[in-house]
Amino acid sequence: MQNLPYEVKVRRQARRAWQYYEEITSREHNCHVSVGGLDSITLHIWLKSIGIDVPAISVSNVEDKSIQTVHRALGVENVKSYKTKAQVINEVGFPVISKKIAGRIELLQNPTEDNKTVRHAIITGECGEQGHFAKNSRMKLPKRWLELFGGPENENEGVNYKTAPFKVSNRCCYYLKEKPCDDWAKSHQSHPYLGMMASEGGQREESLIDHGCNYYGKTVTRSAPFAPFMRNDILRLALEMNQWYLEHVEVFEELYYQQPYSRDKDGYVIPYKPVESIIPAIYGEIKTDYAGNLMTTKAQRTGCSMCGFGIHLEERPHRFDRKRQENPKEWEYLMYHMVKDKETGEEYGWGRVLDYIGVGWEDIPPVQLSLFDLEVIV
Numbered sequence: 001m002q003n004l005p006y007e008v009k010v011r012r013q014a015r016r017a018w019q020y021y022e023e024i025t026s027r028e029h030n031c032h033v034s035v036g037g038l039d040s041i042t043l044h045i046w047l048k049s050i051g052i053d054v055p056a057i058s059v060s061n062v063e064d065k066s067i068q069t070v071h072r073a074l075g076v077e078n079v080k081s082y083k084t085k086a087q088v089i090n091e092v093g094f095p096v097i098s099k100k101i102a103g104r105i106e107l108l109q110n111p112t113e114d115n116k117t118v119r120h121a122i123i124t125g126e127c128g129e130q131g132h133f134a135k136n137s138r139m140k141l142p143k144r145w146l147e148l149f150g151g152p153e154n155e156n157e158g159v160n161y162k163t164a165p166f167k168v169s170n171r172c173c174y175y176l177k178e179k180p181c182d183d184w185a186k187s188h189q190s191h192p193y194l195g196m197m198a199s200e201g202g203q204r205e206e207s208l209i210d211h212g213c214n215y216y217g218k219t220v221t222r223s224a225p226f227a228p229f230m231r232n233d234i235l236r237l238a239l240e241m242n243q244w245y246l247e248h249v250e251v252f253e254e255l256y257y258q259q260p261y262s263r264d265k266d267g268y269v270i271p272y273k274p275v276e277s278i279i280p281a282i283y284g285e286i287k288t289d290y291a292g293n294l295m296t297t298k299a300q301r302t303g304c305s306m307c308g309f310g311i312h313l314e315e316r317p318h319r320f321d322r323k324r325q326e327n328p329k330e331w332e333y334l335m336y337h338m339v340k341d342k343e344t345g346e347e348y349g350w351g352r353v354l355d356y357i358g359v360g361w362e363d364i365p366p367v368q369l370s371l372f373d374l375e376v377i378v
Contacts, residue, residue, distance in 0.1 A: 002228050018050070024221070031054045031190060032191075033047055033055075033194075035057065036067070036303070038234075038279060038302070039195035039197065040195030041070055042238045045278065046237060046241055054193070056074065057079050058079065060076065063302070064280065064302055066281035067282065069281075073274055074252050075258060076255075079184050081180055085176065086339075087175075088172045088175050089306065089338055092172065092175075093106060094168055095307050096353055097309065097310075098309050098310065100170075102168050105149045106169045106171070107119055111153075119156075120156075120157070122139055122153075123141070125137045149168065150162075151163030166339070172304070176304060177304075191223075193225065194224050197228075199230050199231060212227070232293055235295070236294060253274070281298075283296040283297075285297045306338070308350065308354075311359055312357055316360060318361075335351040336351055
């Protein structure tokens, strides 16, 4: 499906989106769209453009300021997190490397009798009965991360790995975004449209391959209309939806005035301000590179400002370098003061984590020219 022409994908996925809507409403339940970054912003507008009028929700306060501005202009309902970013990091740990790897490291750092077999598999790749006694399974941590995080199992496994001087977890999204949105959905008997694409890889790819675009499970029901889209597809659609927004601003103005943020603390109306573009400033612009592919000129992906998943794969200036330039005070807090050691009282932050995994951050990197800058020079 990923190789189908763009126009065919869009028509096909519109049918999938309508099938989901009709199935859910036939059960006398509701639908909504869960909005975060550019992909799901595009999804929200696209659903409106094909006639599917459902509310949009977001834990907007964990997003970049420019994304929050677009959310307000689109009338997205703001759902509050149950914990602050600092509370989550202090209580459960740093989200680093990837969601899958962080989850395994968290198990190593929090041993119990119940997770003993899983911990053994994470270190050795040897599974128990549930894993059909497989050897060299994919449960084993890659060597690079075993060396840095396998230490808690040294005595049990007869190995000599390092133990990280900080906690790691993949549960930050659960407290900041997933549970608040899930609880909103339950209270409204509603099921989400999500902006996931298989081309993103990782757990999202696995989920979409296993369950397809529309999934009706016992505990999870969701639609991912953009599942077969490639990056070019979603950026092309974003440009088209930007134009649709500009031609239908009144649709979103009406949604804006339904939200609490359209009033000040004294109850007076704050006039609606349409955005010039639905593409948040953090992404820059959507342009065509030298190979003919669409790309954003700044961030390619966004998320919570404190998220470290994938940071080890980024070239500098990376996300925390950009944060330093955009908001020096927040950068200072994130890097040096976010966590307080319960025993010593020492404050530390992402700086300790990045140092440990070998990612530079404290120096100011030289500005790198983008493909678009090079085209101008040529």
